[in-house]
Amino acid sequence: MIELQGVSKIYRQGRSNEIAAVCDLDLTLQDNRVTVLKGPSGSGKTTVLTIIGCLARPTQGRVLLDGEILSGLPEKFLAEVRRRTFGFAFQRFNLIAGLTAFENIVLPAYPLAPRFDTLKARALELAETFGVAHRLDLNVDDLSGGEMQRVAVARALINDPRVVIADEPTANLDSERAAQFLDIVATLKARGKTVLMTSHDPRIWSANVVDRVVEMADGRIVEAA
Amino acid sequence: MSGWWARQRYLLDYASASLWRRKGRNLVLWAIFAALVFILGSVILFGSAIRREAALVLRDAPDVVAQAMRMGRHDMALASDIAKLKSVRGADRIEGRLWGYLYDTSTDANYTLQTPSAHAPDLALQKGEAIVGEGVARLRKLSEGKHLFLVSPAGRLLKAKVKKVLSPESALVSSDLVLVSAEDFRAFFELAPDQFTDIAMRVRNPSEVGTVSGKGALALPHYRFITRANMARTYEALFSWREGLLLAIATGAILAFAILAFDKASGLSAQERREIGILKAIGWETSDIIRMKLWEAGLISVSAFVAGMTLAYLHVFAMSAPLIETVLKGWSTLYPRFALTPHVDALQVTTLAFLTLLPYIAAVLAPIWRTASADPDRVMR
């Protein structure tokens, strides 16, 4: 369970152009649920994802993971929590160009230094699950958009995280691929993962796998269903 | 510990792949680094080889040498003068030396002809015997028991049986050496029995060398007294400022290189910055990135160092340093025939590492840190 208590994030704090991207936000995410954040551009959705995903520290307020306070941890420990708990799928996939699909998938495991054969077996299994096993040796620049996304999802899962975070996962996909992505989300949920997404896409808000849609505006929650 | 190393291996793996992906850009830096090591390494190797040579010459040199002077030029010393020196207190083992150069037309080489010192019993020679250096033996295809023939400029012939060939480890000082008995030497160069090339003295107490040569100069005012320290100083003075000049230029080069490295490490492409951000977002930590980047810097610098050092070694010892020879030419007046024996030791390698690796790493440290500490949430935008 993840709880945000009175969380604020202020960018460029103390300067004349400071921006309160998130203000005094309370939010609780239950395990094994699929939650979608929606709202106008600039409303702070991505900022909330970065705070929950331990990519950034809140300026104020507390973040708790299963009751353990994460806000206030130094970066070293945040990174530990991040690689143990969260997997990320980004809007622009963010694969590293010039590396093969396989190399991209195993990257998050490098700091944990597992045995290579275990790592390889795990990467193969994930690639098979998401249908990119035959593309593993290709440079990621040569993959199609859908394949890129599936490689990115496989990468997000390599350390077996409990929570998968996806920012605008369908923004770069046509409707067929978007539907395929929803299938992936269903797979994740079936595997017991918690999923948190942001989306402007009505097909996502109304999808069956989605348990909860939270609407944001100006850094606050305006409506939680 | 094994966990630590496993982690380093993954980081090293990523670092080498990352270098390879940007080989064009990295190659430039690598080549400049290797060139810097090559130049500095050449100067250092050359310098210490010369110093070593000088030290070997000096080690066997007498504490004081007295040379007769006539009209400002070196003249022959006389046996009667040697007797006068014996009264100087503090000096012992005073002996006249016989030595000279001979240009040998048949092999187109310069030999040093000399008589063995009375205090080196293992080199003692009878008339008709000779001991030759390794170089002479090689040129003349000589070995023990064979005969050596020499012709003096005046046309006198010397025939001597080779008693021994000096071992190659002392080749530096003795390669061109031909030792013959005093009797043969005088006959060959047509010297009177009371003539010597110069006079060598040993002084038992090193702090009295100055006093002894001063007293000697009083006893023999027409002689020039040269102490070993004088010789050392001459070598040192002649070499130090040349080497200093090169090093001063090199310091500038090191500085320029450090600035270049700093600049390269700071000016990452947008693509590279993005990569770092991605790595952090997917679970790498700042110190993982720093280590990975340090591996990159280490791979570049150490391989360039090894390459530059190897080239410098070949340059100095296989080719007699043609590229820096002009600057260091002063030495050729001291060593008309110089062939440097290959010699590298830990001190030189460490020094070179300090002068090149240290500024490089120091210059890239802050840029690496800056890159590594970029906010990971950037990649979400």
Added chain:
Amino acid sequence: MILHPPILALTLAALVSAGALVAASAFAVRLLGRWNLASGAQSQIDLEKRTYLVAVALRFAMAVEIAALVLFVFNADRMSAMFVGAMCAVGALNASVYGFPALFAKIALFFGASLWLAADIVDARGRDYPLTRWKYGLLIALAPLALAEAGLTIAYFLDLKADTLTSCCGKLFTSDRPTIASEMAGLDPRMALGMLYGGFGVVLAGAALARRSARARPLYGVVSLAFFAVALAAVVSAISLYVYEHPHHHCPFCLLKREYSYFGFLLYAPLFAGAALGASAGALGLVRTPASLAHAMPAILRRMVVLSALGFAGFVLVATWAIARSGLILTG
């Protein structure tokens, strides 16, 4: 001033590491005034980021200093040819009044930097970085030492003149005047070895105690430093004699030469490691264990104590081996 490449290298090293330490301690002053880990403010995040730079720069400076210590001694040995009366490093170090102080400053800085590194490693294990203030306080204390070290090194090189009359190990260690060096050398070899083995017994007992009881750790730190001194005295008065197989050659530096197949490295490396680990464990033992390090800190300190005792054991073993295989028999 004698301009040799190694002198240039050592000057550069001294400047770089002193520069790193001074810059780091300037940051430390800033940090001590503002450090508040609980805050999510940008200024705190920036401070935290900069600690990474300090950590990596100090590790670099320490590596440079260790290498420079070795290069310094080697270079002194090589330069000895230029001074009348000098035959090894001792003579070259004696050629200027700054020689030995520079060496001692380097050694002191080595111990200081080791302590900082140990504190940094322990601190990084606590989720609230509980030793941060202590660590950065220490850093500020180390900066003058680093400056002194750089100053002495440069002063030493500037002061050197070829042909200086100096005295070498033969003189230093048999002087009529009662100097520390001659006292050390004058020690009866059998007594020195007795102290060495007895001292090693104390070290082992101390380590066993410090492994179990936290309160014994500062004591072990003191024992480590004392044993370090005893060990150096034993090297000068006895072990060197056995290595050189010469009853009057008391020199702790010639051991490092190629003539003795770099035996000194084998001897000194475990000794310095043992002393640095032991002294650091002792100094950190004075710090009250923070809650967030309740498990990690005692475990690390225990391991440091064990490694330190192993280092000392390595030294004693190497020394014993040197004595056993020596052809010299000291009849006293």
